Amino acid sequence: MxxxxxxxxxxxxxxxxxxxxxxxxxxxxxxxxxxxxxxxxxxxxxxxxxxxxxxxxxxxxxxxxxxxxxxxxxxxxxxxxxxxxxxxxxxxxxxxxxxxxxxxGVESRVLSDRKEALPLPIFILAAWERLLLSEEGEPGFRLFIGGLLVAANASLRFSDCQHVLWSSLQAGRDCLRAISYRTKSSRRGMPFGLVSCGFYGDTAAYYHSWVCKYLFLLGCEWDHITERFGETVPDALFFLSDEMEWRPMSYAQALSAFRGALVAAGLSPQEAGNYTLHSLKTTLLASLAQLQVSFKKRGLQGHHRSSTNGCVLLYSRDDVHGALSLQQMFWDKVRSGWLPLTPQARGGLHPAKQTMIEPQVFSFHTSPAHLRFPVEDISALPVAAQVTPPAPPVPAPEEVEPAGDSDVDSSSSSTSSSSPSTQQTRSWTKVSGQEAEEFLWVQTSSGLIHCASPHSGLEGIVVVRPDGMKIRVKPRCGTIARSMTVLADLPPNPRFCRHKACQAIVWAT
Structure with a gap:
């Protein structure tokens, strides 16, 4: 065309x-x-x-x-x-x-006040910590809460959280560090970190923190995934899981579950409707502004790139220590009784008021460190010799309708589920040259067709190509399935996965 x-x-x-x-x-x-x-x-x-x-x-x-x-x-x-x-x-x-x-002048100008993502009240973060520490709710719900706390403390976007290999998570004596391998501002990856103490945790004891509880649950879920699909490395913090498939949440699914978590933490459904997943990124950044932290230091917490001192940043390897210092200062202030002001209502939104946080001291059972997430710089830390039982499947949010024609639904996509020009495309193609790339069309038990790429190591599932060669592949959307079938040719009227990562290849071919 x-x-x-x-x-x-x-x-x-x-x-x-x-x-x-x-x-x-x-x-x-x-x-x-x-x-x-x-x-x-x-x-x-x-x-x-x-x-x-x-x-x-x-x-x-x-x-x-x-x-x-x-x-x-x-x-x-x-x-x-x-x-x-x-x-x-x-x-x-x-x-x-x-x-x-x-x-x-063809673009319409916005004459009203700009609508911005509201930062979360701090008591919400504390309430989520209590849910994890007291082990309230199903493991799947607590895993989702843990992902929200990671995003809020590290000031991450939703897309950043959906590109984190679990193998990159490194637990330290007082922090958690990881890498988002593809972000909005960097295709080469971005390191991030967060202090593990939060509001209720102990700054000197890793196993007295919500991070320890979260990583223990995540390790159990990883074991359960391995039992079902073989050794693999998941790469999303917000996900849905059952006996047949493990798949990252779409934005719509995560938003629905996020607002449900806000209601569980004490907000009304009407108040929860004013918040979006981007509120997770803005929460600490808005509070640090009220603490009069400089723009440059807030840029470290918000992962904002700067053209100055580029060489220093390049060789700082894991440049997260500035953000960790700011987070520690923030939580020290909150524990001493300081709370940020209720944000101004911009764009017609009505933020929930900041309220006092429940007493800091309450009893909870400590968790050992999971074998998949060994803790650095700690001696004599209790480690789980055997993890039992595995975490049950993560339930889908009740408010979300079935995904329909997508293993990983993306309601924000305006594209159709198939493209007429791709119906006769071969199931795999190679690009000439020294750096050969291969893309295969694979079909899961749900009947949806995904675009998969070869992956070395433990990422992906072993399949058999039409030429009889075994190869380990991974759908571009991140879906993990018990079995996948490589298609020699696409059938008439194929049902493609609507996740944007797969749709990008559908449109490109």
Whole structure:
């Protein structure tokens, strides 16, 4: 559809490494962003055809008309224009100027107060700690609560939490460190850390902390996954699990469970509805601002990149110690009686008021360190010789409807579950050159088709390719299944996984 107006796509036809060059070009943005951009560009072309406009001779007024037509169809003009600008730059599309003239004012201006993610009240974090320390609720619920506490204390986005290999989690005497291998701002990974004491924990005793309880549960769940699917390394902190599959939560599923956890911690359903998963990232950052911490130091907690002293940051290896110091200072202040002010109500949101936290001292049983997460810098720490019983499957949130045509549902995706141009695609392809890449179409017991890539080590499931060779693969969406079938050819009307990581390959092929 874009070939007639794209200089890049026209040149790729004559290249011996066309597929590799195209994949490298599309990898300039993340899978989620690529899916949104391609979907918006596809809708742009469809509307231009409906308006009987020649895509090769569009003028600025035609582009503006198409964008306004998309806006009437519930597509935000800013998002569509941003996608079109990316495609024009990456693929060198022969389109009119997309930055000036009529397009300079085509975007609607927001005249009301900006709607921002509200920081969580601190008593919510303390209540979640109590749930973990007192072992209230099912193990699956407590695992989800632990993931929320990790995100809130380390100021992580939802997508950051969904790209954390469990093998990267390192427990220390007074902290937990890990690596998110792909984030919004870095495709090379980002280290993060958090102090383990929190509000109720003991700064000098790791096994008197919610982190110890959480890692023990996570280790049990990892053992249970290994029993079902073989040795593998999960890579998401928010997940759903049953006897047949282990899969990362979609944003919609995690948001529903997150608001349920807010209600369990003491908020009303109406108050919980004002908070989103991005509130986890903003909570400590907003509180540190009230403590008059400098922008530079808050940038360490928020993982904001800086162009200054780049070489120092490059060779600092695991640059999390500045954030750990800020977190320790924050919790020391809270334990001494300080609480941040209730945030201002911006954008029509009504934040819950800060209230006093329940007494700091209460009795709970300590947990040993799990063998999968040995503790550094501690001697004579009790370690579980044998972990029994394994954690039961993680229940899906009650408020979330069945995933339908997706093992990892993504309600925010506007793409369809299949693409007509991919129905005759081979089940696996190789890219010419020294760095060969392979993508296979695999089908799980649910009937959904995922795009899988080869993985070395313990990541993925062993499958048999059509040529008889055994290979360990992992679906790009992170799904782990008891069995997967490699498809030699895609069936008519295939049901593709709607997760954005798989959809990015569907659209690219």
């Amino acid at each position: 874009l070939l007639p107006i794209s200089d890049v796509l026209g040149e790729l036809d004559s290249s011996l490494h066309a597929e590799r060059l195209l994949r490298n070009l599309l990898c300039s943005v993340s899978e989620n962003t690529l899916t949104r951009y391609l979907a918006s560009v596809h809708k742009f072309i469809l509307v231009s055809e409906e308006l009987s406009l020649d895509i090769g001779s569009l003028k600025q007024v035609n582009v503006a008309d198409i964008l306004l037509s998309l806006h009437r169809g519930d597509v935000h003009i800013s998002n569509a224009l941003k996608a079109l600008r990316w495609a024009a730059k990456a693929l060198r599309l022969r389109l009119p100027d997309l930055y000036g003239g009529l397009l300079l």
